[in-house]
Amino acid sequence: MDHPVDIEKSPGTLNVSSRSTSEENVASEPAPPLPIPPTLRTWNQRIENLAGLEARGIKRVLPEERHAASGSAYAQMAMLWFSANISANNLAVGLLGPLLFGLGFTDSAMCAFGGILVGSAATAYMSIWGAPSGNRTMIVLRYFMGYWPAKLPCLLNMILMIGYGTIDCIIGGQILSAVSGGSMSIVVGIVIVALISWVIAVFGMAIFQKYERYAWAPQLFVLLILIGSAGRSFNASLQSTDLLTGEPLTGGPLTAARLSFFSLQLSVPVSWSAASSDFYVYYPENTRPWKSFSLTMIGLTLSFTFVNLIGIGLASGTFANPAWLEADGISSGALILAGYDGLGRFGKFCGVIIALGLINNNVPGTYASALGFQVLGRYGKMVPRYLWVCVIVLIYFVCAVAGRNNLFDILSNFVALMGYWTMIMVAIVLEEHVIFRKGKMFDWAAWEDKKVLPLGIAAMVAFLLGWVGAIIGMYQHWYVGPVALKVGGVGADIGVWVGCAFAMVVFVPLRWWELKRFGR
Secondary structure: OOOOOOOOOOOOOOHHHOOOOHHHHOOOOOOOOOOOHHHHHHHHHHOOOOOOOOOOOOOOHHHHOOOOHHHHHHHHHHHHHHHHHHHHHHHHHHHHHHHOOOOOHHHHHHHHHHHHHHHEEEHHHOOOHHHHHHOOHHHHOOOHOOOOOOOOHHHHHHHHHHHHHHHHHHHHHHHHHHHHHOOOOOOHHHHHHHHHHHHHHHHHHHHHHHHHHHHHHHHHHHHHHHHHHHHHHHHOOOOOOOOOOOOOOHHHHHHHHHHHHHHHHHHHHHHHOOHHHHHHHOOOOOOOHHHHHHHHHHHHHHHHHHHHHHHHHHHHHHOOOOHHHHHHOOOOOHHHHOOOOOOOHHHHHOOOOOOOOOOHHHHHHHHHHHHHHHOOOOHHOOOOHHHHHHHHHHHHHHHHHHOOOOHHHHHHHHHHHHHHHHHHHHHHHHHHHHHHHHOEEEEEEEHOOOOOOOOOOOHHHHHHHHHHHHHHHOOOOOEOOOOOHHHHOOOOOOOHHHHHHHHHHHHHHHHHHHHHHHHO
């Protein structure tokens, strides 16, 4: 979808904190403006007037500011998610089925597909609010959790997106280092991925939407080449096996492994749920929810399923291919590159494209997390979005350099941990929507009005108690919850399920009391 010049680029103010003279002035009471040094204001105006740079921050996109959407613009909804997730970091998650949980090819594939469906559905549901409201996801959350409680998920989402940025940079650095035969260090590869991600994210929505519109094509091409090159070594008959004893996995231990990998796969697509509305705020206000849901679901499901099956195939091949096993001992990136063995320089070229494809995944998360700083408070809103992008990139660059030799630990622990709170958040939004808000209109112009937005007592209590459930049900290297230990006799990660159950049971009666007591 084409995005014209940002209407917020008007002289004399810091655009991120400017306010419309329309209905929003009536609905909310802006805080007194903070003094801005004239030099800073001048430099900011020069930067924001650069062609193609998005000056808008979290300010609501009013209906008259939207862009007419054609069929190709709506197709961009699916294309965005397909392009962003047909990437090596999601492929690396597929590796964990056989290599970490000991699952066979079929078990891994079925668990991955099931988890992807559930996680994608949650993110697709959260995406339906962007076009009708014109508000970013964390602003929309204020209507379900309250002005102040919504800041906690916002902070967690920033941590989540920084974590994924870290993973993207590490895997990209590993692949580029492997392509160079070790002459390029992983750190240099991290610098390349982070730098390009920064450039695109700084310019904002219009540039990165155009980038994602075409960036999927070379990724799809080289991944199809990878299937043709490495497919003969995929072991589709690989059976689930205890990695410690070498005995077949059966009964309780097999159930535990399946459930843990299913939950891990769910956690990856659902991690986008806290940002999925961000990218639809320029679509027409009358965009139908089913259209946003279905197109988001298609893009997520196709991309995640495709790359995960490749990852599972590569992992299955390590048990019979010594060269792949040796490459896996170096890094996940080296294993991916080993799949191109026999293709010579063309194989290395494909590896470079795979590494650069991580930028597709990195840019939307960088963009969304930068907006989070503005959601957190008045002072964050005073800082332009592009400067927060710089801060985010710097943070995950440092984290990637520090954690470049511990990717599997980051993947298996961080990804699942972040999946807990996102599913709890979606559960609260779903219950508020279906039970308490069904058929009622939202005043989307009141996005900053604390007197109109819910207090969020019920949502906050449910969210925190959901975390209690997640803690007692989690199974991580550094902590195993008492409930998790009961699964299959060996333990499994059921934190996302226990957490959601706690939150959903607690929220309804508390929300009923909150509405009766306070009326909002």
